[in-house]
Amino acid sequence: MSESLRWNFDDLVEMAVTGQVSQPALRRGGYTPWPDGRGVMLPGMSGIVYNARVGDRAFGWAGDHVEPGVSIANADEQADFALHYLTCIGNEAEVTTGLARGAKGIVTGEHARLLVDFEPEVLEEMTIGDTVQIRTRGRGIRLEDHPEIEFKKTSPELAEAYGLTLEHGKVICPVAMELPARIMGSGAELNAEFVDQDLMSGDRALMAELGIDRMRLGDLIGIRDVDHRFGRSYRDGWAAICICIHGDSVMTGHGPGILTLITGPADRLDFQIDPGANIAETLGIRSAASSGSSSVAMGDAATGGAA
Amino acid sequence: MTERSNPTRRNDLATNEADLVAVSVAGHVAHPGFPGLPAEPAEPYRLASDGTPFLLPTYGGIVYNVSVGDRAFGWAADCIHPGVSIHQPDDNRNRGLNVFACVGNRAKVMTGGAAGTVGVVTGKSGRFSEQLIVHLPVEARTSMAVGDQVLVRAEGIGLELTDHPDVSLKGIAPGLLGALRAKEEDGRVSFGVVAHVPPHLVGAGLGLTSQGGSLHIQSTDRAQLAELGLDQLRLGDLVAFEDTDSRYNHGHLRGARAIGVVCATDGPRAGYGPGVAILMTAPGEQLGSFEAPEANLVDLLGIED
Numbered sequence: 125m126s127e128s129l130r131w132n133f134d135d136l137v138e139m140a141v142t143g144q145v146s147q148p149a150l151r152r153g154g155y156t157p158w159p160d161g162r163g164v165m166l167p168g169m170s171g172i173v174y175n176a177r178v179g180d181r182a183f184g185w186a187g188d189h190v191e192p193g194v195s196i197a198n199a200d201e202q203a204d205f206a207l208h209y210l211t212c213i214g215n216e217a218e219v220t221t222g223l224a225r226g227a228k229g230i231v232t233g234e235h236a237r238l239l240v241d242f243e244p245e246v247l248e249e250m251t252i253g254d255t256v257q258i259r260t261r262g263r264g265i266r267l268e269d270h271p272e273i274e275f276k277k278t279s280p281e282l283a284e285a286y287g288l289t290l291e292h293g294k295v296i297c298p299v300a301m302e303l304p305a306r307i308m309g310s311g312a313e314l315n316a317e318f319v320d321q322d323l324m325s326g327d328r329a330l331m332a333e334l335g336i337d338r339m340r341l342g343d344l345i346g347i348r349d350v351d352h353r354f355g356r357s358y359r360d361g362w363a364a365i366c367i368c369i370h371g372d373s374v375m376t377g378h379g380p381g382i383l384t385l386i387t388g389p390a391d392r393l394d395f396q397i398d399p400g401a402n403i404a405e406t407l408g409i410r411s412a413a414s415s416g417s418s419s420v421a422m423g424d425a426a427t428g429g430a431a
Numbered sequence: 432m433t434e435r436s437n438p439t440r441r442n443d444l445a446t447n448e449a450d451l452v453a454v455s456v457a458g459h460v461a462h463p464g465f466p467g468l469p470a471e472p473a474e475p476y477r478l479a480s481d482g483t484p485f486l487l488p489t490y491g492g493i494v495y496n497v498s499v500g501d502r503a504f505g506w507a508a509d510c511i512h513p514g515v516s517i518h519q520p521d522d523n524r525n526r527g528l529n530v531f532a533c534v535g536n537r538a539k540v541m542t543g544g545a546a547g548t549v550g551v552v553t554g555k556s557g558r559f560s561e562q563l564i565v566h567l568p569v570e571a572r573t574s575m576a577v578g579d580q581v582l583v584r585a586e587g588i589g590l591e592l593t594d595h596p597d598v599s600l601k602g603i604a605p606g607l608l609g610a611l612r613a614k615e616e617d618g619r620v621s622f623g624v625v626a627h628v629p630p631h632l633v634g635a636g637l638g639l640t641s642q643g644g645s646l647h648i649q650s651t652d653r654a655q656l657a658e659l660g661l662d663q664l665r666l667g668d669l670v671a672f673e674d675t676d677s678r679y680n681h682g683h684l685r686g687a688r689a690i691g692v693v694c695a696t697d698g699p700r701a702g703y704g705p706g707v708a709i710l711m712t713a714p715g716e717q718l719g720s721f722e723a724p725e726a727n728l729v730d731l732l733g734i735e736d
Binding site for chain 1: 478479480481482557558559629630631632633634635636637638639641647649651652654655674676677678679680681682683684685700701702703714
């Protein structure tokens with residue numbers, strides 16, 4: 125990381141928020157439709173997901189919107205919004221109740237619930253309802269010399285892990301792949317500080333053509349011609365850096381969840397393809413041994429991600 | 432009783448209209464509200480796409496001076512519904528109203544000062560509002576009150592184009608379908624629209640239900656809109672979304688097409704812009720569209736005032 129990138133880490137306030145491990149729930153009726161209307165019933169959201177972890181593939185699971193690791197929420201709506209709005213990717217979490225009390229984890233995403241990664245042996249000790257406390261830090265984070273660039277949900281640890289560089293006054297972020305703006309879908313109706321925006325994977329041939337189907341959970345993602353400051357919309361000459369937080373979906377207009385981390389004008393913010401740009405590695409979440417056993421080998425993803 | 436809309440038949444497309452069941456659905460004139468939502472910042476302000484807080488009229492209520500046929504852009508408002516917006520307080524019943532009522536269906540005021548006045552359904556709105564949009568004569572609106580009941584003769588769900596089974600019809604009244612300018616060539620059916628919206632300008636509504644609700648044209652990039660002439664759209668204009676599959680939710684699919692009617696005005700929020708009620712869709716070349724600058728509900732349905 126370049127010496128000349130000055131962060132305001134010393135000014136950030138660190139604050140605890142809590143949530144409880146959620147119970148998976150299904151809508152009345154239960155079915156989720158494929159684009160042709162065929163209904164399926166699939167697991168994925170909420171609860172403790174034992175076998176899908178950040179660093180693993182985002183596509184191909186027999187699941188819908190698979191949330192890797194442990195999904196936590198707070199039953200009080202206002203407290204839950206604090207959980208959503210204060211928590212940053214890379215923040216440290218700790219189990220404060222139950223058999224796994226004291227175990228440490230790392231926040232890897234924000235969906236309708238917060239997603240926290242724990243070592244597999246910790247998951248074995250956890251149960252629905254256990255409280256997880258997060259030391260939130262990162263709201264208000266900025267680069268002192270680059271006020272045009274806005275950071276969202278970026279912990280100081282993630283800020284360091286981005287591997288940002290400076291080229292001719294432009295901040296460059298390594299990303300595992302690029303997505304075209306025209307496939308950004310569900311979530312367009314929300315503000316950009318709340319959860320993610322799904323990429324639309326319904327055009328399966330396009331996913332294969334662009335190599336998008338090789339995306340991994342935790343991949344950094346670049347999108348051109350979008351402004352993600354106060355919502356997510358098409359805007360010529362802007363860019364966003366995001367992270368893949370949940371798995372693919374069968375539903376039209378849905379797909380892997382892409383959460384905004386950085387946005388700014390394209391003459392100030394750019395990205396370059398680096399297949400290793402995944403927080404499982406860059407945040408040191410998974411040891412070499414465990415990530416080596418994942419179904420997509422490291423460095424194998426996103427070789428054809430450019431739109 | 433005066434019929435406020437008199438659609439002229441403009442095509443001979445075969446349908447199963449004779450098999451449709453007409454059912455009553457009712458709603459009450461909605462009161463404007465400012466709900467605190469995950470999509471919005473501190474009440475009562477919303478944020479424009481550049482972060483500027485704004486406080487402007489938005490969906491719901493009786494709108495006296497915006498009607499179908501008027502411009503969709505330039506109002507000091509956020510996604511205003513022209514005419515009168517109705518809803519049901521119970522979610523389940525509201526879904527019945529929003530899904531079963533079809534664009535072009537007859538609506539009738541059943542209570543209050545304008546009781547007996549007849550109008551026509553011109554659109555729907557989606558997530559966070561979920562209202563049905565009804566055109567009623569400007570003069571009748573002055574006699575109406577929030578809470579008045581409006582009854583819709585719901586007819587159109589189940590409608591099919593007999594010779595084009597791959598085209599899914601979505602909440603379009605048979606009278607409106609028959610009034611559209613259409614062409615049949617090589618097994619493909621095409622309809623006249625005022626404008627085409629490229630896939631990168633499809634916004635809020637993506638991933639949400641396509642039975643009822645709406646899909647918005649993104650308007651943050653004003654230069655793009657001007658270049659494509661989309662900033663000239665009027666309420667009631669028919670538009671086609673390119674590469675958009677609206678069979679079950681709205682989403683991106685190359686070659687797919689969705690055709691709808693502009694039913695709400697532009698607004699300043701990111702991801703939003705004019706709301707469009709989708710009327711039909713197909714996953715491939717089965718459905719086409721051609722330029723027809725006069726394709727507006729006012730003309731198609733013969734709306735009088």
